[in-house]
Amino acid sequence: MALFSDTKVSQQRDELLAGPAISFEEAYSEALKKKVLPGYAVIAGDRNGNSLYSKADGIASLKEGSQPPFQLDTICWLASMTKLFTAVACMQAVEAGIVDLDEPVSKILPEVGNYGILTHFDDEKNEGVYVQHKTPVTLRHLLSHTSGYEYDWFSPLLAKWRASRGELPWTGPTVEDKSTLPLLFEPGTSFLYSGGFDWAGKLIERVTGNTLEQFMVERIFEPLGIKDITFYPDKRPDMSNRLAAVSTLSETGEGPAVDAATFDPLFGGKDCLGGGGAYGSAGDYFKFLHAVLRRDSRLLKPESYDELFKPQLDEQCKKAFNDYLRSSPAHAQYLGMSLPGEIEKTWSFAGMICEQGQEGRMEDGTYIWGGVPSMYWYLDFKAGLCGVAFCQILPPMFPGVLHLHEQFQKAMYEKHAKIQ
Known part of the structure; x- marks a missing residue:
């Protein structure tokens, strides 16, 4: 892309x-x-x-x-x-006690971090080489781009990983399709711009049983008269x-x-x-x-x-x-x-x-x-x-x-x- x-x-x-x-x-x-x-x-x-x-x-x-x-x-x-809406929504969810900034999100989002860290790509085998991360990914990591993720369309290494699987970067209908990726660094140790906010929105959806839009309508848009x-x-x-x-x-x-x-x-x-x-x-x-x-x-x-x-x-x-x-x-x-x-x-x-x-x-x-x-x-x-x-x-x-x-x-x- x-x-x-x-x-x-x-x-x-x-x-x-x-x-x-x-x-x-x-x-x-x-x-x-x-x-x-x-x-x-x-x-x-x-x-x-x-x-x-x-x-x-x-x-x-x-x-x-x-x-x-x-x-x-x-x-x-x-x-x-869109990210500013999602950041406010996440802080509202924290206030409501339905999510926590510093708890592992894998409890609700098992897809997050499930590949571990992609350290490099083995061209001869046409596959990635991984190590397991030690620090669980949290909502704080997702919202601060310190989770270990990077947008795959911004990363040559992830683009190669996608190609090895016959996939295109950031395609498909769901967050899971677009953002279930390997990490690129140990969570909390660096910064790469990522789809963390997509996962943050999905976290709200899974804990509330509603769409992110419905959550925002009720808690952001209607209170402010936004249509x-x-x-x-x-x-x-x-x-x-x-x-x-x-x-x-x-x-x-x-x-x-x-x-x-x-x-x-x-x-x-x-x-x-x-x-x-x-x-x-x-x-x-x-x-x-x-x-x-x-x-x-x-x-x-x-x-x-x-x-x-x-x-x-x-x-x-x-x-x-x-x-x-x-x-x-x-x-x-x-x-x-x-x-x-x-x-x-x-x-x-x-x-x-x-x-x-x-x-x-x-x-x-x-x-x-x-x-x-x-x-x-x-x-x-x-x-x-x-x-x-x-x-x-x-x-x-x-x-x-x-x-x-x-x-x-x-x-x-x-x-x-x-x-x-």
């Missing part, structure tokens, strides 16, 4: 916005004119409930004969922006007619964008995939994000928010995380959110934490994460700001589009500073 290309990554940002400095609004408009970005929606606000900005522009689909406008209620594939988030937009006539189509540039990031007609975001997935399977609108995602910024008591107790936002990596795992982000242009693009490499980062259940701020953009300790089709959210607790940027464009986390979102974030930081 080739989701991105390493080539020309360093040129993409400059090429999109070549020319004199312009406002973020003009920059988005220019991207629409250049047909690099079909459509987008952005929303920002502060902790006190002030709306700083909201706008949608462009079109939601490049399919022939169907080019509806991109609006604040356009339904987008959220990809890894436009689901794992199954095709089963919701009120949403399916507002569904945006994923578009793509060339593998090297060159336009014009075209409809990605053969791209299946979930690669055959039918489960509620807690790591990347939800769909929703910018308006309702922002409603959720703003509740998290305010530490809304309808979602979690204060101590649960503390755990949600706490850095989860010890020094060894934090070093592994930062080394991982710097290990290739693809890692910097896809996982590093195209942020400066010199900014040290760590991980919380909520997402990535930037330990240092960036002048005119964010304070230190800002939380940022996104999703494959160049989506983006941020929570700046020191400044009291949050924002979302929605679009549906590939290659994943395209630097040129992320730069547009960065300009938006800077403008909101500046605007907020002026009204303080």
Whole structure:
């Protein structure tokens, strides 16, 4: 499953916005004119409930004969922006006493860790070589990407393991199909970006007997008045007619964008995939994000928010995380959110934490994460700001589009500073 290309990554940002400095609004408009970005929606606000900005522009689909406008209620594939919902759901389950952060999940999920650690691949025998792990995988490991797992589409070793079994990476209808994999390191000793959130969602399903969606509807969406988030937009006539189509540039990031007609975001997935399977609108995602910024008591107790936002990596795992982000242009693009490499980062259940701020953009300790089709959210607790940027464009986390979102974030930081 080739989701991105390493080539020309360093040129993409400059090429999109070549020319004199312009406002973020003009920059988005220019991207629409250049047909690099079909459509987008952005929303920002502060902790006190002030709306700083909201706008949608462009079109939601490049399919022939169907080019509806991109609006604040356009339904987008959220990809890894789903993870924040799942993290909150897991903390709610911990509060309810139905799961524990530090108990072995194999009691409920026997598939987790059942292969042991894949140390290398024997090419002559066309099979993996394993050792048994000593540390049980816990929910804390799954939510902090320290479980030993890595997404198989991100790992050459796991891709080879899949091929030896006549399988393709991350395919099939269920979490079990997609994520029953060998570990790659002893749990708790390193960091690799993984499908741990998919297993976390499956854990909730098995202990409650309900779907992850039903759990979220009852405990997150209904309390906040959210109606436009689901794992199954095709089963919701009120949403399916507002569904945006994923578009793509060339593998090297060159336009014009075209409809990605053969791209299946979930690669055959039918489960509620807690790591990347939800769909929703910018308006309702922002409603959720703003509740998290305010530490809304309808979602979690204060101590649960503390755990949600706490850095989860010890020094060894934090070093592994930062080394991982710097290990290739693809890692910097896809996982590093195209942020400066010199900014040290760590991980919380909520997402990535930037330990240092960036002048005119964010304070230190800002939380940022996104999703494959160049989506983006941020929570700046020191400044009291949050924002979302929605679009549906590939290659994943395209630097040129992320730069547009960065300009938006800077403008909101500046605007907020002026009204303080």
